[in-house]
Amino acid sequence: MTKTMTRSPEFTVAEPCLLLAFELSARSWKLGFTTGHEQRPRLRDVPAGAVDRVLEEVRRAKARFGLPADARVISCYEAGRESFWIHRWAVAQGWTNYVVDSSSIEVNRRARRAKTDRLDLAGLLRSLTRYLHGEDHVWHVVRVPSETEEDARHLHRWRETLQQERTRMINRLRGLLTTQGVDLPVRADFLERVATVQRWDGTPLPPGLTQRLRAVWAQLTSLTRQLAEVDAARAALPADPATTTGRWVIRLATLRGIGSIGAWSLTTEIFGWRQIRNGRELGALVGLVPAPYQSGETSHDQGITRAGNRHVRRLVVQLAWSWLRYQPTSALSRWYRTRFDRGKRLRRIGIVALARKLVIAWWRYGDTGIVPEGAVLKA
Numbered sequence: 601m602t603k604t605m606t607r608s609p610e611f612t613v614a615e616p617c618l619l620l621a622f623e624l625s626a627r628s629w630k631l632g633f634t635t636g637h638e639q640r641p642r643l644r645d646v647p648a649g650a651v652d653r654v655l656e657e658v659r660r661a662k663a664r665f666g667l668p669a670d671a672r673v674i675s676c677y678e679a680g681r682e683s684f685w686i687h688r689w690a691v692a693q694g695w696t697n698y699v700v701d702s703s704s705i706e707v708n709r710r711a712r713r714a715k716t717d718r719l720d721l722a723g724l725l726r727s728l729t730r731y732l733h734g735e736d737h738v739w740h741v742v743r744v745p746s747e748t749e750e751d752a753r754h755l756h757r758w759r760e761t762l763q764q765e766r767t768r769m770i771n772r773l774r775g776l777l778t779t780q781g782v783d784l785p786v787r788a789d790f791l792e793r794v795a796t797v798q799r800w801d802g803t804p805l806p807p808g809l810t811q812r813l814r815a816v817w818a819q820l821t822s823l824t825r826q827l828a829e830v831d832a833a834r835a836a837l838p839a840d841p842a843t844t845t846g847r848w849v850i851r852l853a854t855l856r857g858i859g860s861i862g863a864w865s866l867t868t869e870i871f872g873w874r875q876i877r878n879g880r881e882l883g884a885l886v887g888l889v890p891a892p893y894q895s896g897e898t899s900h901d902q903g904i905t906r907a908g909n910r911h912v913r914r915l916v917v918q919l920a921w922s923w924l925r926y927q928p929t930s931a932l933s934r935w936y937r938t939r940f941d942r943g944k945r946l947r948r949i950g951i952v953a954l955a956r957k958l959v960i961a962w963w964r965y966g967d968t969g970i971v972p973e974g975a976v977l978k979a
Contacts, residue, residue: 615671615672616635616667616668616671616672617635617667617671617672617673617674618633618634618635618658618661618662618665618667618671618672618673618674619633619634619635619636619674619675619725619728619729619732620632620633620658620661620673620674620675620676620695621675621676621677621721621724621725621728622675622676622677622686623677623717623720623721623724624648624677624678624680624681624682624686625648625717626648626681627647627648628645628646628647628648629645629646629647629648629649629650629654630643630644630645630717630718630721631643631644631645631646631654631657631721632721632722632724632725633657633658633661633664633665634725634729635665635667636729639665641721641722641725642661642664642665643718643721644657644661651689655693658673672695672696673690673693673694673695673696674695674696674697674698674728674732675690675695675696675697675698676697676698676699676700676724676727676728677697677699677700677724678699678700678701678702678705678724679699679700679701679702679742680702683750684699684744684745684750687699687744688744688747698728698731698741699741699742699744700724700727700739700740700741700742701739701740701741701742701907703907704739704740705723705724705727705739706723706727706738706739707723727739743874743875745873746873749868749872749873752845752868752872753868753869755830755833755834755837756834756861756864756865756868756869757911758830759827759830759831759834759861760865760911760914762823762826762827762830763827765823766820766823766824766827769816769819769820769823770786770820772816773786773790773813773816773817773820774786776809776812776813776816777813779809780799780800780805780806780809781799781800782797782799782805784797786820790817791813791814791817794810794813794814795810834860834861834864835860837864839853844872844873845867845868845872845873847966848863848866848867848871848872848966849863849864849867849872850863851965851966851969852866852867852871852962852965852966853978854977854978855927855962855965855972855975855977855978856926856927856975856976856977856978857919857922857923857925857926857927858919858922858962862915862919862922865911865912865915866912866915866916866959866962869909869911869912869915870882870885870886870909870912871962871963871966876963876967879960879963879964882959882960882963883956883959883960884905884907884908885908885909885912886908886909886912886913886916886956886959887904887905887906887907887908887909887910887913888904888905888913888916888952888955888956888959889904889905889956890902890903890904890905891903891904891905904952912959913955916955916956916958916959917951917952917955919955919958920951920954920955920958921951923954923958924936924937924954926976927974927975927976929974929976930972930973930974930975930976931972931973931974932954932957932958932961932972932973932974933974934974935954935957936950936951936953936954940953940954958972
């Protein structure tokens with residue numbers, strides 16, 4: 601019998617190359633250079649964003665280490681506020697660059713470990729060297745989207761931000777009124793009702809509080825108007841079945857319980873451009889996989905990892921509640937009610953498990969057309 605084995609891709613860096621690690625901050629960038637193991641790093645500082653200075657330091661580092669001018673450059677930096685523009689610039693220079701998930705980098709577990717930019721740079725260079733020699737689990741490399749794929753996410757993330765800000769303003773209005781023992785619904789006639797409301801002793805609201813309520817209401821009105829504009833722009837987006845994005849949006853929107861907003865968000869965040877190999881990889885990408893803790897006789901569950909795309913994680917949990925409402929006869933809904941429909945706390949724990957199963961089922965449906973068991977499609 602023939603046995604098939606799957607091996608991780610191996611890296612070879614036999615040719616002379618320069619390894620470069622970035623430590624990025626708002627004011628300056630620290631650069632660390634080396635040629636591999638047993639080589640003391642060369643550290644340099646440049647102003648933040650000064651890419652011409654970076655190229656000059658790369659040229660000097662090659663001369664310092666005796667490398668040819670056309671030697672290969674392999675660089676890395678931690679994903680952060682700079683996002684992916686540095687990666688695109690490095691690739692445009694002909695370099696090989698890796699964007700690293702900072703939470704996946706190995707660190708010393710001492711309670712008071714030393715941490716400086718110099719030590720972080722040295723650690724990044726060591727990890728890069730190990731990664732290039734085949735230790736692919738030394739860190740997690742971020743999948744960099746194209747500029748078009750990254751830009752497509754802004755509209756839906758902007759809507760999410762506006763919705764959260766709007767909820768915060770509504771809660772602020774209610775909280776300010778609660779300090780005076782007043783309960784008013786936040787509706788279109790809110791200001792008119794505020795002008796006539798009376799406190800417990802029959803007196804009107806203090807003038808300072810009334811002025812603040814009007815200011816918060818103005819902010820809420822502006823957010824509501826912006827949200828309507830974003831919804832109009834989103835509704836006008838064409839779902840072209842000839843494109844990968846369009847096919848995913850159209851297919852997901854045919855499932856009852858997933859609306860246009862959910863279909864577009866899931867597609868632009870993950871399904872439309874990510875290459876997903878299996879359900880466990882998808883669960884880890886969203887941060888919905890368990891994080892067990894086992895050491896000797898101690899063993900317990902730490903909950904989900906919460907690592908990955910928080911926008912999708914928040915969305916799929918919301919869609920899981922919607923799924924229970926609009927797909928009550930599906931196999932996953934029946935599984936949830938059988939195991940978790942016994943108390944408020946257990947239901948909230950179970951909805952996370954349901955969300956993980958659902959996002960995997962949606963991926964399979966969009967990728968292969970297999971409808972989740974018992975699910976109903978829209979007319």
